[in-house]
Amino acid sequence: MAAAPPPTGFAGLPRPGTEAVRTLRTLLDTAALGPVATYQHLGLQAGAGVHLFYASTGYEPVWTQPAGWTAAATEALGWLARAADYGLPPAEYDWQPLQALPDTLRLLQADRLGPRLGLFELQLTDALLRYTTHLQRGRLLSTTLAPAPLATTSLTAADQLRQALDTGTLADFRAACQPTSRAYQQLLLAWQATLAAACPEDSARLLSGEQALFRRVAINLERLRWEAAPDSEYAMVNIPAYRLALVRNGRVVQTHRVVVGAPAMPTPTLNSRIIVFITSPEWRVPYSIAVNExxxxxxxxPGFLADHHYELRNAANERVNPWRVRWRHVTPQTFPYTIRQTAGRTNALGKVVFYFPNRHTVFLHDTPVRSVFARPDRALSHGCVRVENPLLLADYLLRREGTAATLRPALTGPARHEKHRFDLRRGLPLHFRYYTCGGEKGQLRSYPDIYDKDPALLRAFFARP
Structure with missing residues (x-):
């Protein structure tokens, strides 16, 4: 198959000779060894992407010239050297060996210059494809924490890089490869502001050491790179921050303190959509809570049930008198009842509960014990998320629907103690996340690793090959 013709307009790049083209074509020829062995021999981790990139340029060098690196290559090497500014380890991208090209060329015989120059060319492209892929999608798989494969993602990065060079917009390429979420941008800005404000000695300290701040920033930027592009409007619970934020067009418009699951019953991370909420709800006690607590x-x-407004029901949903049950014969394994708590001041769900589809059967809700929101440590629930000032959240949801006036009668009218259901036509995207570091107004914020998730990610992210 004939190679694609080289694109025109590579701004500022010199036009190479046919010998350089022949060198790259020969180096990337996979006929003898096959693709995998060829790329391994060349030291390319994103070999498929590198091959696609040069096939699209007609195998013309982009970064090298007889004297060494081009101006574009020098800019690209600067990116790799400052990878830590973006939460990525610079050593991952071999920038120091690549910088040695001019010295290497001075030591080589004339007949060896071409192949060596071509190898440096391919390795810089490989490093750039890995770097931009990691910026965009992360270095690890979120499910297993194994290194993310580059076979497919490097092809996309190769096409993006070629287009950037073709249009002369290399300076914008790195920004275009990064997530656009507010949380990512805020953390990145806060981290870079921290580095900029530090003296050289402090900057070195920030970037080194087993417990360096860089390590925590890096793994949280990694978590943020795993996320899909954000909706224009959504609610996000950051579990370690004990905070729910309503975000519209990249701006936080409302916040709520929250209580999340205790370490033994952690709140899961998830994506869903709030589709309904209910005022004056009854609480159907989960079986595990019923039998264990x-x-x-x-x-x-047995009077405990009436004292706390619980109802005991059998399999036929008929009310059962707890005083007539021989409780000493009932065990967690033989418990045949369900327990419901009626609406009221002591109801565990409070005045309102918000539902969204999820396989964990968790939800957002009010609580009658509002003093917990003053505590700094709020990992206290069975997994559901308790929300401070939940009626403000309900009002926000109804204002989006254009029906906010319908909430007041349900809370203050004659039927205020009766259950009212509010179905939402639009719904609101909802995300539960786990970030132990964030940025606010240019300042870094650290949050407790309440579920001990950081160590495993740190080990995987900074593992030595």
Whole structure:
């Protein structure tokens, strides 16, 4: 198959001779060894992307000339040297060996210059494709923490890089390869501001050491790179920050303190959509809570149920008198009942509960114990998320629907103690996330690793090959 003709307009790049083209074509020829062995022999991790890139340029060098690197290559090497500014380890991209090209050329015999120059050319492209892929999608797989394969992603990066060079917009290429979410941009800006404000000695300290701030910033930027592009409007719960934020067009318009799951019953990360909320809800007690927490109290005093506005029901959904149950014969394994708590001041769900589809059966809700929101440590629930000032959230949702006036009668009218259901036509995208570091107004913020998730990610992210 004939190679694609080289694109025109590579701004500022010299036009190479036919010998350089022949060298690259020969180096990338996979006929003898096959693609995998060829790329391994050349030291290319993103070999398929490198090959596609040069096939699209007619195998013309982009970064090298007889005297060494081009101006564009010098700019690209500067990117790799400052990879830590973006939460990536510079050593990953071999920038120091690549910088040695001019010295290497001075030591080589004339007949060896071409192949060596061609190898440097390919390795810089390989490093750039890996760097931009990592900027865009992360270095690891979010599910397993294994290194993310480059076979497909490097092809996309190769096409993007070629287009950037073709249009002379290399300076904008790196920015275009990064996530656009508010959380990512805020953390990145805060990290770079921290580095800029530090003296050289402090900057070196920030970038070194087992417990360096860089390591925490890096793994949280990695988490943010795993995320899909954000909606224009959404709600996000950052679990370690104990905070729910409503974001519209990249701007936080409303925040709520929250209580999240205790370490033994962690709140999951998820993506969903708030589609309905209910005022004056009843609480159907989960079976695990019923048998592990309520059963011992009922066995000591069956009056506990009435005192806390619980109803005991059998399999036919009929109310059962707890005083007529022989509780000493009931065990967690034989418990045949369901327990419901009626609406009211003591209801565990408070005045309102928000539902969204998810396989974990968690939800957002109010709580009658509002003093917990003053605590700095709020990993206290069974996994659901308790929201401070939840009626403000309900009002926000209804204002989006154009029906905010319907909330007041349900809360203050004659039927205020009756259950009211509010279905949302639009719904609101909802994301539960786990970030132990963030940025606010140019300042870094660290949050407790309440579920001990950081160590595994740190080990995988900074593993030595």
């Amino acid at each position: 309520l059963l011992p109290k009922i066995q000591r005093d």
